[in-house]
Amino acid sequence: MQEKSPVSQAERSFSSNAQPASLSSGKAGMVLQSADGTIQACDVAAEQLLGYSSEQIIGQISLHALGRTICPDGSPFAIDQLGMIAGRNFNGTAAPRQPGQNAVIGFYRADGTLVWLQLDSNPLFQNNATTPYAVVTTLRAITPARLDGSSKGGSNLDRPQAEADLDRVEAKLDRLNQVLNHNMTSLAVQLGQAQRLSHQRLAEIEAIYATAPIGLYFVDTDFRYVRVNELLAEINGTPASEHIGRTFREVLPELADSIEPLFRHVIETGEPILDLEVVGTNCAQPGVERVWLSSYYPFVEDGRVLGINGVVQEITDRKRVEQALQDTETRLTRFVDSDLIGISFGDIYGGVKYANDEFLRIIGYSRQEFESGQVKWTDITPSEWLQVDQQSIAEAQAHKACTPHEKEYIRKDGSRVWVLIGFTLIGEAQEEYVAFVLDISDRKRSEEALRQSEQNFRALADSMPNMFWTARPDGWLEYYNQRWFDYTGLTLEQSQGWGWEPVLHPDDLPRCIDLCNESIRTGKDYQIEYRFRRASDGQYRWFLGRAFPLRDENGQIIRWYGSCTDIHDQKCAVEERDRYAEQSLRALAQEQTIRQEAERANQLKDEFLAVLSHELRTPLNPILGWAKLLQSGRLSPEKTQDAVTTIERNAKLQSQLVEDLLDMSRIMRGKLTLNQFPINLGFVISAALETIRLAADAKAIRLNVTLDPNVRSILGDAGRLQQVFWNLLSNAIKFTPERGQIDVTLTEVGNQARVQVKDTGVGIDAEFLPHVFEYFRQEDGSTTRKFGGLGLGLAIARQLVELHSGRIWAESLGDNQGATFTVEIPLLKTEKTEPTREAAESSRRPSPLAGLHALVVDDDFDARDIVAFLLQDAGAIVQVADSASEALSILERFNPDILLSDIAMPEEDGYGLIETIRATGRTLPAIALTAYASEVDQERAIAAGFQHHISKPIDPDQVVAIVLDLVRDSM
Numbered sequence: 001m002q003e004k005s006p007v008s009q010a011e012r013s014f015s016s017n018a019q020p021a022s023l024s025s026g027k028a029g030m031v032l033q034s035a036d037g038t039i040q041a042c043d044v045a046a047e048q049l050l051g052y053s054s055e056q057i058i059g060q061i062s063l064h065a066l067g068r069t070i071c072p073d074g075s076p077f078a079i080d081q082l083g084m085i086a087g088r089n090f091n092g093t094a095a096p097r098q099p100g101q102n103a104v105i106g107f108y109r110a111d112g113t114l115v116w117l118q119l120d121s122n123p124l125f126q127n128n129a130t131t132p133y134a135v136v137t138t139l140r141a142i143t144p145a146r147l148d149g150s151s152k153g154g155s156n157l158d159r160p161q162a163e164a165d166l167d168r169v170e171a172k173l174d175r176l177n178q179v180l181n182h183n184m185t186s187l188a189v190q191l192g193q194a195q196r197l198s199h200q201r202l203a204e205i206e207a208i209y210a211t212a213p214i215g216l217y218f219v220d221t222d223f224r225y226v227r228v229n230e231l232l233a234e235i236n237g238t239p240a241s242e243h244i245g246r247t248f249r250e251v252l253p254e255l256a257d258s259i260e261p262l263f264r265h266v267i268e269t270g271e272p273i274l275d276l277e278v279v280g281t282n283c284a285q286p287g288v289e290r291v292w293l294s295s296y297y298p299f300v301e302d303g304r305v306l307g308i309n310g311v312v313q314e315i316t317d318r319k320r321v322e323q324a325l326q327d328t329e330t331r332l333t334r335f336v337d338s339d340l341i342g343i344s345f346g347d348i349y350g351g352v353k354y355a356n357d358e359f360l361r362i363i364g365y366s367r368q369e370f371e372s373g374q375v376k377w378t379d380i381t382p383s384e385w386l387q388v389d390q391q392s393i394a395e396a397q398a399h400k401a402c403t404p405h406e407k408e409y410i411r412k413d414g415s416r417v418w419v420l421i422g423f424t425l426i427g428e429a430q431e432e433y434v435a436f437v438l439d440i441s442d443r444k445r446s447e448e449a450l451r452q453s454e455q456n457f458r459a460l461a462d463s464m465p466n467m468f469w470t471a472r473p474d475g476w477l478e479y480y481n482q483r484w485f486d487y488t489g490l491t492l493e494q495s496q497g498w499g500w501e502p503v504l505h506p507d508d509l510p511r512c513i514d515l516c517n518e519s520i521r522t523g524k525d526y527q528i529e530y531r532f533r534r535a536s537d538g539q540y541r542w543f544l545g546r547a548f549p550l551r552d553e554n555g556q557i558i559r560w561y562g563s564c565t566d567i568h569d570q571k572c573a574v575e576e577r578d579r580y581a582e583q584s585l586r587a588l589a590q591e592q593t594i595r596q597e598a599e600r601a602n603q604l605k606d607e608f609l610a611v612l613s614h615e616l617r618t619p620l621n622p623i624l625g626w627a628k629l630l631q632s633g634r635l636s637p638e639k640t641q642d643a644v645t646t647i648e649r650n651a652k653l654q655s656q657l658v659e660d661l662l663d664m665s666r667i668m669r670g671k672l673t674l675n676q677f678p679i680n681l682g683f684v685i686s687a688a689l690e691t692i693r694l695a696a697d698a699k700a701i702r703l704n705v706t707l708d709p710n711v712r713s714i715l716g717d718a719g720r721l722q723q724v725f726w727n728l729l730s731n732a733i734k735f736t737p738e739r740g741q742i743d744v745t746l747t748e749v750g751n752q753a754r755v756q757v758k759d760t761g762v763g764i765d766a767e768f769l770p771h772v773f774e775y776f777r778q779e780d781g782s783t784t785r786k787f788g789g790l791g792l793g794l795a796i797a798r799q800l801v802e803l804h805s806g807r808i809w810a811e812s813l814g815d816n817q818g819a820t821f822t823v824e825i826p827l828l829k830t831e832k833t834e835p836t837r838e839a840a841e842s843s844r845r846p847s848p849l850a851g852l853h854a855l856v857v858d859d860d861f862d863a864r865d866i867v868a869f870l871l872q873d874a875g876a877i878v879q880v881a882d883s884a885s886e887a888l889s890i891l892e893r894f895n896p897d898i899l900l901s902d903i904a905m906p907e908e909d910g911y912g913l914i915e916t917i918r919a920t921g922r923t924l925p926a927i928a929l930t931a932y933a934s935e936v937d938q939e940r941a942i943a944a945g946f947q948h949h950i951s952k953p954i955d956p957d958q959v960v961a962i963v964l965d966l967v968r969d970s971m
Contacts, residue, residue, distance in 0.1 A: 029139040035132065037062050049117065049139050051109025063107065063119075070106040072116075077105050104142070116142050213633075215312035218299070223248045223263055226307065235292070235314050237282045255280045262296055267305045272297045277315075290316045317644045321630055342419070342437035348393050349431070350376030357931065362419060362439050364412035380410045396425045396433070406440065418444040467543070467564035473557045475520045484564075489535025505531035505540050512545070523549055523557055532564070541568035546585070550592055561588050623647050674717040674803055678828050681746055681753050682707040684718050688725040689744065692733060699738045707746040711753050712827045720800045721825075724808075727793040728757040728821045735819070736761035751827050752806075758820040764812035772810050773798040801825065848964055850875035855894065857887040857913065858902040858929070863952070867900055867929065870956045871963070884908035888916060896924065897967050900959075903930035903941065914945040925966040929954060 029046030033039050039060050047054055052066060060066045069077035103119040118140045123132035209216050215232030219225055225243040233240040238251055248263070249256035255278065262273055273296045281288060297309040342359030346352040352370040360367055369375045381389060385407045392402040404422035411417055423435035462482040470479040476497050484495065488503045501509060508530035519526040525548040531540040547562035563585075626643035629635055635643060685707060696703055732742045736759045743758040764772060773794050794810075801808045806825035812818065854876045858864035861882070868878045879894050881887040883905060899917070903910035914926055928941040931952045938949040948962055 031057070031063070031137045031139065033062070033135045033137065035134060037135075039063075039066075040134070046139055049115060049141055050107065051111055051113070051115075056110075063105075067110070068108045070108075070114075072104055072106065074106075118142050215310075215314075217243070217310045217312070218307055219248060219263070219310065220307045221267055221305065223260060225251065232310075232312055235282075235312055252282055254282060259294075263308055266296045266298050266308055270298050270300060270305055290314065291319045292316075317640050318630065321627060321644055321647055342439065344370075344377070344435050344437065345433070346377060346435075347432050348425070350378035352377055358439075359437055361931070362411075362417055362437060363409050382408050382410060382416070392423070393425075396423060397430050400424060404436075417441055465566065467566075469562045469564070471547075471560040471562065473520075473549075473559070475516055475560065487534055488532065503533045505533070507531075516547075519547065519549075523551075525549070529567070541566055542571055543567060548585075548588075550595075553596075561592075563588075674720060676715050676717050676804075678713045679716055679718045679721070680713055681711060681721070681755065681825070682709065684721050685725050685744065685746060685755060688722045688729055691726055692729045695730070695733050696742070699733065699736070699740070701733060701736055701739070702741045704741065704743045706744070708748060711746055711748045714753050714804070714825050715828050716804050716825065721804070724797045724800050724823065725755065725757070727797045728823075731793065732757055732759040732761065732819075732821075735759065748827065749824070752824040753827055755823045755825075756820060758818065760818045763815050763817040764810060764819050766812075766814060769810060769812060773808070848874050848960060849967075852876040852898070852963070852967060853894070853896040854878050854898050854900065854963070855881065855887060855890060855896040856900050857881045857884065857905075857910070859883060859905040860902070863902065863929075867954070867959070870959060871900075874960045874963075876963075884910070884913040884916075887913060891917070891922075898963055899924050899926040900929055900963070901926065901946075903928055903932055903937075910946075911940070911944045918945040925969075927959075927962060927966065929959075 029049045030043045031039055031046050032041040039058055039062070042050075042054055042057050047057065050057065050063070050066065057066060063069065064077055071077050103121075104116065105119065106114055106116050108114055120138040120140075122136050122138075124134040124136065125132050209227065209229035213231070215229065215235045217225060217228040217232050224245060224247050228240050228243045230240055233243065236243070236252060243251055248259060252259070258278070258280065262276070265271075266273060273294075276294050276296075278292045278294050279289060281290065291314070293313045293315050295311045297311070298305045299307045299309055342356065342362050344352055344355040344359050346354075351373065352375070355367060355370055363380055365375055365380070378386065378389075388405065388407060392405060396402040401424040402422060404420055406418060406420055408416045408418055418440050420438040420440045421435055423433045426432050426434060458479075458481070464481070465483060466481075467484040467487060468481040469477050469484065471477045477500060478496060480492065480495055485491065488495070488500075490499065490503070501513075504512060512528055512530055515526050515528050518524070525546070528545045529542060530545055531542055533540050543564040544567045545562065545564050547560050549557040550559040550561060552558050626647050630640065630643055685705075689703065689705065693703070729742070729744070736742060740760045742760075743756070745754075745756045745758075747754050798808050801823055804825050806823060808821065808823045811820045811822070849871060852871075852875065854871050856864055856867045856871070856878060857880075858867065859882050864880050864882065868880050871878050879890055879896065881890055884901075885908065887899075887901070899914075901910045901913055905913075910928055910930065914928075917924060917926070926946045927948045927950055928944075928946040929950050929952065930937065930941070941949040947966055950959060950962065
């Protein structure tokens, strides 16, 4: 049970010992007052004396506040006339530790009658305290006849009776003090325990507020901050001390209209609101939109909501990371859909969940056949390659990815196609993959051509009268033509290595060996005349021996080619001998050139794939790594900002790589178009400079810009030209060391606008300078290169400049001598040309294909619908068919002016359709609309009977123009 306060204990004891008293003279009542003078209890005698009930008396500040009081002389009673109450004089000075005795006052009772009272006050102290905690006042009624003595401080009461009353009061006081001392000791123990518990709980709250990784706060029912932690102050952008006592609206006016209704809902319902995303701004970063995850918990005590505990976690960076990841995924999806390389997703058991158009083109199946499970990658893999695939899967399970390798697929038409494939396993179970597939049929054909060329070389060598041989770099002979075996009578096993020595004349052997060793040591060609013994008759005949090395791109000897020409009968006929030898060497040189070109083509493809894989994977590594760490929630705010910055920088880098690949694809397919208008090159260059200025500042590179304001306008695409100059400026910054200099100038030279970007960077080697604008060419293509990239930027820049009828070139004095890139674009002519009559008439025509009848054939509804729409929009009358058979049926009753047909259709394809039409003798103009876009496909379409081949996706204006040209030509 909870202990009472000392005053409460005094009240209980006081009340239990109080006895009813008569109102007659000499009877005493008792009143208990607290230290501030408030009446806490009274006995029945006091009620009778004062004429008020205990409910009316208790709670009054003093007796004079209960009823009107007067002095014995009839003047109003002044409070400082009392000697002491509650341990203090009524005039406010400290009271001594003595009681106040024999004070006389006149008191008007509740019924208006006057009673004269004598007051004796006794202070109550706890232990050794110097200030009383309560006062007991004794009230005695006296008659008016005794007022004279009383007013003078004396008492006219019967002394024995007074002494008895005083003894009774002192006895009561002793009992009260004993009870109070006992209760105060017990209360002190309980207060100490409560204080320690209170301190412990307060320390726990302080620890939570100090260490919590989220913002914490408490507001009262008026939405005033009572407590906040430092993290919330940081989130709100306002010091913690400036929160306390201020309302939510005063601290965060931007969010008050949206948050205060939530506070009211929590207070009114007593229900929390959890995990609410709040978007807005604060005073620390005005105008910057931020996102917080907030929860609001009601603080309830005795059934009442006394305030709200709030929890806030800023998730702005997390949202930004999620958006960056989403943007990266979008760009990767665009790359997958760009069809630069075949890409498929599936599992290691043969399933293919997704394949892009390039992969489908390579293997000849439809996407539906894979996604429905009708066809698996194991079904289209020849049996001899399945073991290789299993080994690659095992490698990927151990190392996440497999080494790219070559294999074959079986196409739907039964033919085989060579591919280079590499894949990475994904998912926790390591059973799903993403594979990159490159069609290497052309390379294989080159290799086959090389092999065939080797066979042709050997056939040629066997058919010639000379002896031919090849040797390893160390001189070990490994091949002879048939002429050698016929002449020497040796077998290949006998002749290999140094087996030729026994048939050489002994006098010629030392000189031949010395010359061979010298050539092997120096790598120089050699020529020698020596004698070989003929097996048929043992005769030694003179031969002219020649040899030259075949080197790789690094200058290393990979093979020796040699010939032995019989000059025994023609030793004196030098010219004839030289002629035959030179013919032989030319054949060998031609073979060498063919071999080197093929090897170089293979090398370029391999380098491109390696660089592409490296450049796409490198940004993914920090993106995925930091994203995983961000999801764990273990990063500090500073490290979180570093992670977000790193992810954003690498996402932008990967975005630029993908955009370069897409631009390259558009250029190579002739799909890149320009939106040309008269533009001021100065504005375009200035815009490009703004995008790279931070990068230049980061390396302390000085930009000197001189743009002639009088340069006339050009006709061009501002966005594409900005891309050109951004690329030149980015390269200049990339290859210029810190504190270097870049000069940018715009001038007018003749009828050309000339832009130059000159840097003080690493320069360009003279041997590489002619190749600087070629696709995928980089001066340093090794794995130790300092500068990344795919080698596409300058190639794309050249194409864009040439599309503007301009030209671009590079100049450099060599290593560490800087480089200068110059762009020239024709200026816009100032003369205005009047439109021709023909152009004016064509502008008034309602549609270019008005009245034209067309038949569109395609098994895909969407593809068929868009072609029909653009023809109808151009004024044509269109019939559609979803198959070759339906098209033939329509042709029996419909005589179109032109046919537009898909190639890949079920049952009968577009080739069969046009061949059937041509077999009837009809000369109907026809266009093949197909996703098969190679030169081979175009040649096949023309050979089948189509007049034109258009690859998907189509350009509406191009289709209408081609239709119009074909119809005009047929008239």
